[in-house]
Amino acid sequence: MSGNNNEQGGRLTINFRLNEKEYSLEIDPGERLLDLIRNRLGLIGAKEGCGMGECGACTVIMNGQAVNSCIIPAARADGAEILTVEGLSGGMENDLHPLQKIFLEKGAVQCGYCTPGMLLSAKAFLDKNRGREIRREQIKEGISGNLCRCTGYQKIIEAIYCYAREAERAEERKG
Amino acid sequence: MxxxxxxxxxxxxxxxxxxxxxxxxxxxxxxxxxxxxxxxxxxxxxxxxxxIGRVPALKEIREDHGRIYVGAAVTHSQLVDSALIQGKGRVLAEAARSVGSPQVRNVGTVGGNVVNAQPAADTAIALVALDALVHVSSPGKEREIPVAEIFLGPGKSSIDPAKDLVTAFSFSAPDSRERTYFVRFARREALALPLVNLGLWLQLEEDGHALKDIRIAVGPMAVVPYRARKTEASLKGAVLNEEILKKAGHSISEEVTPRDSFRGSAAFKKRLIGVALKRGIERALDLKGVDRHER
CATH class of the missing domain: 3.30.43.10 (Uridine Diphospho-n-acetylenolpyruvylglucosamine Reductase, domain 2)
Structure with a gap:
């Protein structure tokens, strides 16, 4: 059983991988994953929008799935593999993931507040559907947990669609 | 916190x-x-x-002796992606798919959705339509309760999360004459609670025409998920046609008692539930040409 260090309760130690780095941290049992990421690790890409799991600004990828880090207890990170927007480019400093580049090209970024969450939802969706033909309707469902109040979504959907098409073409060339 | x-x-x-x-x-x-x-x-x-999210036994979906078992900690995403649930519990797969958003479905569980007992909890509505059992373990005690019987009021169920562990839900695997369907109307298709949701299970006579039996679960049409039993009774034995469906729509509109809320007036919800029932039966039985309002 994992959890508290001792029978009396109190702080607990968790071990996890985040952006391909190993961490071992002592946390408060009531801490949220978002607080852990922003306040303890200083990674401020994930944002707190609504704080109740509705806007998706705090989205991170945990064990391959997009989750709202504002409603995940930090304790649950124990043993998990987590990806935040800071790790999206795979450790290449000052470089961007191709998905980020295409967001810029297509004008899918305006104020930027939703962007980290939007990118991670898009990545989780694309990873899950790798090798399949992707339709715009599916992209809409894939990012339906992320609110954007600037773009009207069209350019975001377009960016993800173009990325998926390019990936499909690359697969075919390899084919 | x-x-x-x-x-x-x-x-x-x-x-x-x-x-x-x-x-x-x-x-x-x-x-x-x-x-x-x-x-x-x-x-x-x-x-x-x-x-309870790290207990493997609570995360299983399996079929055993003609019953489908869904562990309490199975997530909505697991239900959506399960070939077994898609094939043998369609109403549950569709209900799970309409909950929240991908992020919420990846984390939220069927056990939580049911025990929280919201009048419009999508998977609860589906499980009521499937006449599912709740399997509950408490220290020194095991029991099984029909899911429809655990709801006491909005947000209240007879399952006490400080005493009782829901281990699983189970329902009969359907035979070739049974169909299920889920209908939901909401302001938008994600992150919106439903104006109306309806879970349907029905069984055809051997001739393949008349309805032998039907269960209609609806929300939020009362303080708890609700079975429209009068309308169910009026449909048993019926040979379906446009007129019967219309009558059933009127019947269920009369039967339910929704409240006015910011999501919609009671009158609007009464109207919608009739549409939902008609559409649900048509889609469940793949009736052609009756409903022209395809999404």
Whole structure:
């Protein structure tokens, strides 16, 4: 059983991988994953929008799935593999993931507040559907947990669609 | 926000031992997508949380002797992606697919959705339509309860998360004459609670025409998920045609007692539930040309 260090309760130690780095941290049992990421690790890409799991600004990828880090207890990170927007480019400093580049090209970024969450939802969706033909309707469902109040979504959907098409073409060339 | 302990047991035995040891001072949490939000505005009174998300036995979906078992900690995403549920519990797969958003479905569980007992909980509506049983373990005691009987009021169920562990839900695997369907109307297709949701199970006579039996579960049409039994009775034995469907739509509109809310007026919801029933039956039986309003 994992959890508290001792029978009396109190702080607990968790071990996890985040952006391909190993961490071992002592946390408060009531801490949220978002607080852990922003306040303890200083990674401020994930944002707190609504704080109740509705806007998706705090989205991170945990064990391959997009989750709202504002409603995940930090304790649950124990043993998990987590990806935040800071790790999206795979450790290449000052470089961007191709998905980020295409967001810029297509004008899918305006104020930027939703962007980290939007990118991670898009990545989780694309990873899950790798090798399949992707339709715009599916992209809409894939990012339906992320609110954007600037773009009207069209350019975001377009960016993800173009990325998926390019990936499909690359697969075919390899084919 | 804080609690003193956060336990992550890995077997149901450990979960029950923790419940017994803490004597009502610890409560279970599954996905936490409701609990973490509630706790923020109205802090929980318990000192400890017992997270059941790491108990493999509670995360299984399986078929055994003609029944389908869904573990309490199965997430909505697992239900959506399960070939077994898609094939033999369509209403449940579709209900799960309409919950929240991908992020919420990845974390929120069927057990949490049911035990939280919201009048329009999508998977609860589906499980009522499937006449599912809830399998409950408490220290020293096991019981099975029809899911429709656990709801006591909005947000209230007879399952006490400081005493009772829901281990699974189960329902009969359907035979070739049974169909299920789920209909939901909401302001938008994600992150919106439904104006109306309806779970349907029906069984055809051997001739393939008349309805032998039907169960209609609806929300939020009363303080708890509700079976429209009068309308069900009026449809038993019926040979379906446009007129019968229309009558059934009127019947269910009369039968339900929704409230006015910011999502819609009672009159509007009464109207919608009739449409939902008609559409549900048509889609469940793949009737052609009756409903022209395809999405």
């Amino acid at each position: 804080t609690w003193e302990n956060y336990f992550m047991p890995s077997t149901t035995g450990e979960v029950l031992a923790l419940l017994e040891q803490h004597q009502g001072q610890a409560r279970l949490v599954a996905g936490g997508t409701d609990l973490m939000v509630q706790h923020r505005w109205d802090p929980l009174e318990v000192k400890s949380l017992i997270d």
